[in-house]
Amino acid sequence: MVLARKTPTIQDVARFAKVSAATVSRVLSSPERVSASARERVTEAVRATGYTINQAARSLRMRAAKTILIALPNIGNPFYSTILDAVVNEASSRGYGVLVANRLGENPTEWLRDYFFSNRADGLLLFDASLDTEELSNLPLVRNTLPLVVVCDELLDPRFHTVTTDNFEASRRAVRHLYELGHTRIGHVRGRLVKNLANQRWLGFQAEIQAGGGEFRPDWIFQGDHSMPSGYAAGQQFARLSDRPTAIFASNDETAIGFISAIREHGLDCPRHVSIIGFDDIAVARHYAPPLTTMRQPREQIGRVATEALIDILEGTPFEHDLLRIVLNSELIVRSSTARWNGG
Amino acid sequence: MVLARKTPTIQDVARFAKVSAATVSRVLSSPERVSASARERVTEAVRATGYTINQAARSLRMRAAKTILIALPNIGNPFYSTILDAVVNEASSRGYGVLVANRLGENPTEWLRDYFFSNRADGLLLFDASLDTEELSNLPLVRNTLPLVVVCDELLDPRFHTVTTDNFEASRRAVRHLYELGHTRIGHVRGRLVKNLANQRWLGFQAEIQAGGGEFRPDWIFQGDHSMPSGYAAGQQFARLSDRPTAIFASNDETAIGFISAIREHGLDCPRHVSIIGFDDIAVARHYAPPLTTMRQPREQIGRVATEALIDILEGTPFEHDLLRIVLNSELIVRSSTARWNGG
DNA sequence: GAAACTTATGCAATCGATTGCATCGACTCT
DNA sequence: AGAGTCGATGCAATCGATTGCATAAGTTTC
Numbered sequence: 001m002v003l004a005r006k007t008p009t010i011q012d013v014a015r016f017a018k019v020s021a022a023t024v025s026r027v028l029s030s031p032e033r034v035s036a037s038a039r040e041r042v043t044e045a046v047r048a049t050g051y052t053i054n055q056a057a058r059s060l061r062m063r064a065a066k067t068i069l070i071a072l073p074n075i076g077n078p079f080y081s082t083i084l085d086a087v088v089n090e091a092s093s094r095g096y097g098v099l100v101a102n103r104l105g106e107n108p109t110e111w112l113r114d115y116f117f118s119n120r121a122d123g124l125l126l127f128d129a130s131l132d133t134e135e136l137s138n139l140p141l142v143r144n145t146l147p148l149v150v151v152c153d154e155l156l157d158p159r160f161h162t163v164t165t166d167n168f169e170a171s172r173r174a175v176r177h178l179y180e181l182g183h184t185r186i187g188h189v190r191g192r193l194v195k196n197l198a199n200q201r202w203l204g205f206q207a208e209i210q211a212g213g214g215e216f217r218p219d220w221i222f223q224g225d226h227s228m229p230s231g232y233a234a235g236q237q238f239a240r241l242s243d244r245p246t247a248i249f250a251s252n253d254e255t256a257i258g259f260i261s262a263i264r265e266h267g268l269d270c271p272r273h274v275s276i277i278g279f280d281d282i283a284v285a286r287h288y289a290p291p292l293t294t295m296r297q298p299r300e301q302i303g304r305v306a307t308e309a310l311i312d313i314l315e316g317t318p319f320e321h322d323l324l325r326i327v328l329n330s331e332l333i334v335r336s337s338t339a340r341w342n343g344g
Numbered sequence: 345m346v347l348a349r350k351t352p353t354i355q356d357v358a359r360f361a362k363v364s365a366a367t368v369s370r371v372l373s374s375p376e377r378v379s380a381s382a383r384e385r386v387t388e389a390v391r392a393t394g395y396t397i398n399q400a401a402r403s404l405r406m407r408a409a410k411t412i413l414i415a416l417p418n419i420g421n422p423f424y425s426t427i428l429d430a431v432v433n434e435a436s437s438r439g440y441g442v443l444v445a446n447r448l449g450e451n452p453t454e455w456l457r458d459y460f461f462s463n464r465a466d467g468l469l470l471f472d473a474s475l476d477t478e479e480l481s482n483l484p485l486v487r488n489t490l491p492l493v494v495v496c497d498e499l500l501d502p503r504f505h506t507v508t509t510d511n512f513e514a515s516r517r518a519v520r521h522l523y524e525l526g527h528t529r530i531g532h533v534r535g536r537l538v539k540n541l542a543n544q545r546w547l548g549f550q551a552e553i554q555a556g557g558g559e560f561r562p563d564w565i566f567q568g569d570h571s572m573p574s575g576y577a578a579g580q581q582f583a584r585l586s587d588r589p590t591a592i593f594a595s596n597d598e599t600a601i602g603f604i605s606a607i608r609e610h611g612l613d614c615p616r617h618v619s620i621i622g623f624d625d626i627a628v629a630r631h632y633a634p635p636l637t638t639m640r641q642p643r644e645q646i647g648r649v650a651t652e653a654l655i656d657i658l659e660g661t662p663f664e665h666d667l668l669r670i671v672l673n674s675e676l677i678v679r680s681s682t683a684r685w686n687g688g
Numbered sequence: 689g690a691a692a693c694t695t696a697t698g699c700a701a702t703c704g705a706t707t708g709c710a711t712c713g714a715c716t717c718t
Numbered sequence: 719a720g721a722g723t724c725g726a727t728g729c730a731a732t733c734g735a736t737t738g739c740a741t742a743a744g745t746t747t748c
Contacts, residue, residue: 007461009734020698025736035696052461056409057734059400060703067443067464075432076627081425088419088446097443097464099411102432117351117396119704120411120441228631261631283420287572287605289633353704364728369706379726401704404733463734 008049017045028053059119067097068310069121071112073128073153075102077226078282079252079299080127083152086303087125094311104128116147123147123310147314149324151306153197161313161324163306167197170295170330171204171249172211174277177293177332178247179212182341183275187220187245189234189255198226201251201279220245224255231258238274239266246274246341253278253285253294260288260337271339281333291335298328352393361389372397403463411441412654413465415456417472417497419446421570422626423596423643424471427496430647431469438655448472460491467491467654491658493668495650497541505657505668507650511541514639514674515548515593516555518621521637521676522591523556526685527619531564531589533578533599542570545595545623564589568599575602582618583610590618590685597622597629597638604632604681615683625677635679642672 014021019038027034027042034042045051059065070087072080084100091098099121104111108128115121126148149161178186188205191198209216219241222234231254238244239262250256256278260270270276270290278285281296309324358365363382371378371386378386389395403409414431416424428444435442443465448455452472459465470492498508522530532549535542553560563585566578575598582588583606594600600622604614614620614634622629625640653668 010736011734021735022699022737023697026697029736033696038696050461052458054404054461054463054734056400056403056463057703058736060398060404060705061734061736063703065400075429076422076426078420078422078425078627081422081428082420084425084444085419085446088444092445099441100428100432100444101436102429114396117398119398119400228627232631257628257631261633261635264633283422283572284601284628284632287576287601288628289605289608291605354706355704365705366707366729367727370727373706377726382726398704401733402706404735405704405706407733 007054008051009054010051012049013042013045013051016049017041063119064122064314065097065119066095067099067121068123068125068307068314069099069101069112069115070125071101071104071108071128073103075100077254078284079254079280079297082283082299083127083303086300087307090304090307091311094307096311123314124149125306125310126150127152147310149306149310149313151302153195154200155196159323161309163302163309163324163326163328164197165297165302165328165330167200167330168204168207170279170297171201172208173330173332174249174279174295175205175208175212175214177277177334178249178275178338179208179214181247181275181338183245183247184214185217185220185245185247186214187217187222187238187248189222189224189231189248189250189259191224191226191251191255195226198251205249217245224251224258226252226255228254228258228261231255232262233258235259235262236266239263239268244274247338248274248276250276250278253280253282253292256292256294256337257284257288260290270337275338275341277338279330285333286335288337290337293335293338294333295330296333297330301328351398352395353398354395356393357386357389357395360393361385407463408466408658409441409463410439411443411465412467412469412651412658413443413445413456413459414469415445415448415452415472417447419444421598422628423598423624423641426627426643427471427647430644431651434648434651435655438651440655467658468493469650469654470494471496491654493650493654493657495646497539498544499540503667505653507646507653507668507670507672508541509641509646509672509674511544511674512548512551514623514641515545516552517674517676518593518623518639519549519552519556519558521621521678522593522619522682523552523558525591525619525682527589527591528558529561529564529589529591530558531561531566531582531592533566533568533575533592533594533603535568535570535595535599542595549593561589568595568602570596570599572598572602572605575599576606577602579603579606580610583607583612588618591682592618592620594620594622597624597626597636600636600638600681601628601632604634614681619682619685621682623674629677630679632681634681637679637682638677639674640677641674645672 010021010024013024019042023034023038024042027039031039068091075081088098124147149163151163154162154164175186190202193199193202222237224230224234231250235258250259256276260276278292278294281294285292285294305326354365354368358368363386367378367382368386371383375383412435419425432442468491493505493507495507498506519530530553534546537543537546566581568574568578575594579602594603600620604620622636622638625638629636629638649670
């Protein structure tokens with residue numbers, strides 16, 4: 001029942017090493033400015049006392065929390081969880097902690113403001129661009145050198161740093177893949193268009209349909225929201241159609257999976273009755289039945305690059321960085337959910 | 345190009361409201377101790393200045409960061425991401441931030457020690473019990489009133505608070521379900537036994553096999569690690585078996601999915617050639633082909649209850665709480681990956 | 689051998705919020 | 719009217735690390 005002794009402070013270390021707290025601090029942050037003998041004694045003292053820096057004190061003095069905030073629309077989505085993984089790894093390798101915010105509630109701007117000004121986080125990775133950007137950019141902090149990187153979901157607002165993938169081009173590539181397999185009757189399950197990401201995919205779909213000379217049929221466009229249930233609903237609608245497309249470009253894998261599971265209940269098979277291509281290449285995609293053809297997003301890379309960028313911005317000299325605009329490429333992964341169409 | 349003005353401090357608010365900083369502080373934490381007129385002026389001043397509390401300063405003074413740390417073995421796993429979701433929601437509704445640690449590296453104990461003593465986090469939700477508990481419990485902080493709750497993965501060490509599900513019983517229930525469908529030849533894909541959670545499921549499997557008078561065959565036990573690829577490997581092994589079981593209890597859904605996708609490549613079908621039951625009920629389970637029969641863990645509840653417990657411990661009087669030992673129940677969800685066995 | 693310089697280290701102020709103690713005024717009670 | 723009580727508020731110390739400035743000791747140069 002020993003009571004935990006008080007955690008040692010820098011003063012304790014100083015006393016132990018018979019130097020001043022200032023010297024200890026210097027040993028820790030810039031060892032080359034301290035004599036070898038003092039350095040040695042301090043190092044030993046740190047070991048002996050089990051000293052760990054008090055981040056709260058450090059944050060207060062330095063006005064930096066060594067923490068970044070990641071705001072996600074939905075952690076539950078496996079797409080984001082892989083990215084989160086990469087972000088956490090990259091951040092912690094650079095000595096940063098990662099605070100998670102999920103589904104910013106009623107008043108997202110207020111919320112973010114609190115996090116920043118309250119000195120809990122130094123920078124923000126924003127994956128949820130369905131925010132009022134006008135309001136956002138009015139925050140005093142968010143001005144020229146904004147510690148904010150918008151990831152994946154691109155804001156149209158040009159004032160923010162962004163890391164995205166080539167949603168538009170990748171979507172065209174997806175549709176082209178269907179053309180290449182002989183499909184001409186192609187449908188689409190959209191995401192919610194308030195998300196620019198979903199909008200880009202939708203525009204890419206339309207552009208390629210037009211370019212390929214395919215048929216554009218409004219009744220072959222299904223509205224989803226990137227969730228499995230919404231894909232399922234779309235699949236049911238599809239099954240009830242009298243005149244069906246032979247291929248579907250689903251705005252993401254979860255939608256594709258929901259879709260396939262729905263049509264299967266209606267006795268329809270993928271890819272025999274309809275080819276389906278998804279987007280993201282989430283982990284289940286290759287183990288689904290059928291294994292999903294999809295546009296793979298470099299998720300690990302997205303997380304890593306965005307985090308690197310944010311920390312660079314945080315640690316670099318203000319105004320040194322121009323507006324960051326990184327676009328990563330997606331890759332077509334052909335599996336078995338799409339197949340050649342032989343005239344039905 | 346206006347430079348962001350300095351963020352207002354409690355002193356600024358005090359000056360504005362013509363009171364002392366102490367009074368402002370009191371208005372914010374215990375308004376009833378302040379006169380109505382002062383309270384009003386302060387509230388107005390807060391609004392006018394746009395004041396937000398500086399958490400770093402508060403943490404320093406209060407020795408509490410209003411932050412909890414969640415240590416996961418693998419965020420990428422959708423099972424954990426749902427729990428994380430619940431944890432973040434519950435925590436933020438009680439004013440706590442959530443710091444994420446993933447796959448504690450080389451020296452997990454060191455790592456955790458740093459987080460605690462450094463005052464970055466007040467408490468820990470530990471989902472990864474493959475730690476050296478001996479070492480862990482030697483940390484000065486981790487003594488009687490440990491701000492630590494072990495979740496899901498139960499440590500055998502009885503000194504820690506835990507929130508778990510009934511892995512043993514649920515596994516027996518899963519196997520019983522297979523018996524009820526007429527199966528007598530039942531195999532198992534294990535998780536790594538260093539995890540007590542996996543071990544419990546394995547023990548439950550064995551217990552029920554014994555109780556049900558089924559056949560216990562070592563060659564029907566496959567070693568996995570709760571990942572899809574490991575399930576896939578197990579499935580391949582299964583397919584090569586000359587004398588196969590007619591049903592498999594997979595230690596989690598990801599394993600089950602990998603397994604099914606592998607046997608399908610070998611021309612085997614689930615549930616026609618083999619029934620498979622998983623564990624967890626992750627989101628894809630119901631949309632998989634076939635929809636997965638599984639033991640559903642109350643994931644949202646797990647996350648919420650564990651977080652509640654941890655924060656209660658943090659905010660309650662020390663020593664008030666006895667050792668916490670919460671066990672939640674899993675539920676059998678019957679879908680189509682298991683079917684009646686008609687004598688093969 | 690003294691001036692000029694360099695290097696190592698300590699002193700003390702600072703970051704912003706909280707809180708025990710002291711003070712002050714208003715009110716009550718005898 | 720004087721003593722005692724109570725509520726509201728301010729003063730000032732405190733939490734622990736950092737850093738500009740000052741000082742002391744040691745080194746170089748003419």
